[in-house]
Amino acid sequence: MAEDRLLLTGNVLSFDDDPAANPDAVTWIESGAVLVEDGKIAWVGRRAELPGHLAAGASTHTYGREIILPGFIDAHVHYPQIGVIASYGAQLLEWLEAYTFPEEARFADPDHAASMARLFLDLLLAAGTTTAAVYCTVHPESVTAFFEESEVRGLRMIAGKVLMDRNAPDAVRDSAASGYDDSRALIETWHGRERSLYAVTPRFAPTSTPAQLEACAALLGAFPDVYMQTHLSENLDEIRWVRELFPKARSYLDVYRGFGLLGPRSLFGHAIHMDEDDLGLAASSRSRFVHCPTSNLFMGSGLFDIARTRAAGVPVLLGSDVGGGSSLSPFATMKAAYEIAQLNGRTLAPEEAFWLSTAGAADALSLGDRIGRIAPGFEADMTVLDPESTPIIGQRVERAESLRDLLFAQIVLADDRAIRATYAGGRKVHERR
Numbered sequence: 488m489a490e491d492r493l494l495l496t497g498n499v500l501s502f503d504d505d506p507a508a509n510p511d512a513v514t515w516i517e518s519g520a521v522l523v524e525d526g527k528i529a530w531v532g533r534r535a536e537l538p539g540h541l542a543a544g545a546s547t548h549t550y551g552r553e554i555i556l557p558g559f560i561d562a563h564v565h566y567p568q569i570g571v572i573a574s575y576g577a578q579l580l581e582w583l584e585a586y587t588f589p590e591e592a593r594f595a596d597p598d599h600a601a602s603m604a605r606l607f608l609d610l611l612l613a614a615g616t617t618t619a620a621v622y623c624t625v626h627p628e629s630v631t632a633f634f635e636e637s638e639v640r641g642l643r644m645i646a647g648k649v650l651m652d653r654n655a656p657d658a659v660r661d662s663a664a665s666g667y668d669d670s671r672a673l674i675e676t677w678h679g680r681e682r683s684l685y686a687v688t689p690r691f692a693p694t695s696t697p698a699q700l701e702a703c704a705a706l707l708g709a710f711p712d713v714y715m716q717t718h719l720s721e722n723l724d725e726i727r728w729v730r731e732l733f734p735k736a737r738s739y740l741d742v743y744r745g746f747g748l749l750g751p752r753s754l755f756g757h758a759i760h761m762d763e764d765d766l767g768l769a770a771s772s773r774s775r776f777v778h779c780p781t782s783n784l785f786m787g788s789g790l791f792d793i794a795r796t797r798a799a800g801v802p803v804l805l806g807s808d809v810g811g812g813s814s815l816s817p818f819a820t821m822k823a824a825y826e827i828a829q830l831n832g833r834t835l836a837p838e839e840a841f842w843l844s845t846a847g848a849a850d851a852l853s854l855g856d857r858i859g860r861i862a863p864g865f866e867a868d869m870t871v872l873d874p875e876s877t878p879i880i881g882q883r884v885e886r887a888e889s890l891r892d893l894l895f896a897q898i899v900l901a902d903d904r905a906i907r908a909t910y911a912g913g914r915k916v917h918e919r920r
C-alpha cells in the first residue's frame with residue numbers, strides 16, 4: 488500500500504515547458520523537498536520553507552546531493568523482447584524472423600508472460616522509468632500478464648495486444664475478427680482501470696491485412712480515448728515491402744492515413760525516412776513520432792532527424808525500442824539521440840533531452856496534467872538520481888559549471904547505477920542495492 492504521507496528531501500529538477508523554446512521552463516530547487524500525500528505531490532519547494540505542520544507525521548526519505556526528478560517515460564518498448572536484446576547480426580525484417588517471432592510465440596503461456604513482465608518492470612524501474620508505451624504480443628494472455636504486474640506496482644502504463652494477421656508464423660498470428668474481439672475485451676477490462684491505459688497495437692502495415700487495419704480504426708472509433716501505436720518507415724527494405732503491399736498509397740504514412748489511424752493519440756515508432764509531405768501530414772493530423780535512437784543504430788535503420796521533425800510541427804517522444812534497442816536506460820536513449828543529432832549536423836541540448844523524456848513526453852501522451860512534472864497535484868512518479876554514481880562521473884561533475892553541464896555528463900556517462908530509487912504513485916518501487 489502507498490504510504491499516506493511521504494517527504495523526500497534533495498535537489499529537485501522539473502521542466503514546465505520545452506527548455507529549447509523557453510529557458511525559464513526549468514525548475515531547479517537546491518536543498519528542496521517534495522511532500523507526497525495519497526500518491527500525489529502535495530507540496531514542493533525549498534526544504535527550509537516547508538511549513539512544519541505539513542511535514543509533521545510524514546515518513547522522511549533523505550537524499551542529500553541527489554536529484555529528485557520526474558520518472559522517465561519510454562514511449563516505445565516491447566516487453567516480450569527483453570530476452571532477445573543484444574541478438575547479433577540482422578536488420579529489421581530478418582531480425583523479426585530470426586529472433587522476435589520465435590520469442591514472442593512463447594507468450595501464449597501465461598506463466599512465461601507473467602515472469603517476463605515481472606523481470607521487465609523491475610528492470611524498467613531500476614532504469615528510472617515509471618511510464619512506458621508497451622507492445623505485448625499477439626496473445627491476449629501477454630497483455631493480461633503485463634497489466635496485472637503493472638497494477639501490483641501501481642504504475643501508469645500504456646500497453647496493448649499486437650495485431651498481426653499476415654506475414655507471420657501461425658504461433659504469432661491472429662485474424663482481423665479475433666484481433667478485434669480480443670482487443671475490445673482487453674480495452675473493456677484494462678483501459679482506465681487503476682492507472683492502466685490501452686493502446687491499439689497493429690505491429691506494422693506489412694503484418695496486418697487491410698481488413699485488420701480497418702478493425703483497428705473501428706476500435707479507435709468505439710473507444711476514442713485509447714491510444715494507437717505502430718511502426719513506421721524504419722528500414723528501407725520494409726518501406727519497399729509496404730509499397731508492394733499497398734501500391735495505391737502515396738507513402739507508408741499514407742497507408743495508415745487511408746485507414747484512419749492518424750491523430751493526437753497515435754504513436755508512430757521510428758518514422759526515420761519521411762519526406763516533406765509526410766511531415767506535413769503528421770503535423771496536420773497531430774500524430775506523434777517516437778524516436779528510438781539506440782535501436783536505429785543497433786539495427787542499422789537510419790538517422791532520425793529530431794530537429795527537422797520538431798521544426799515541422801510534429802511532437803517527438805523518445806523510446807528505447809528494446810529488444811531492437813540496446814538498453815532500457817533513458818541515459819542510453821538520450822545519449823544515442825544526441826549522437827544521431829551530431830551525425831545529422833544538429834545538436835540536442837541536455838535539458839531538452841530530459842524534457843523530452845519527462846514532461847514533453849507526458850504532454851505528447853495527453854497526460855501532461857498528471858505525470859511528467861514535480862508539481863502539486865501531479866501523480867508522485869519520481870526517480871532519484873545520484874549525480875556522482877561512478878568515479879568517472881564524480882570527477883566530471885566536480886568540474887561542471889552549470890546544470891546543463893551536469894545533466895550532459897549524466898546523459899553521456901550514467902547508467903542504472905545512477906538511479907538511487909524510483910517512486911510510483913508515491914510508493915517506493917525500486918531502491919538501488
Ligand SMILES: [Zn+2]
Pocket residue numbers: 563564565718756808811
Ligand atoms: Zn518497436
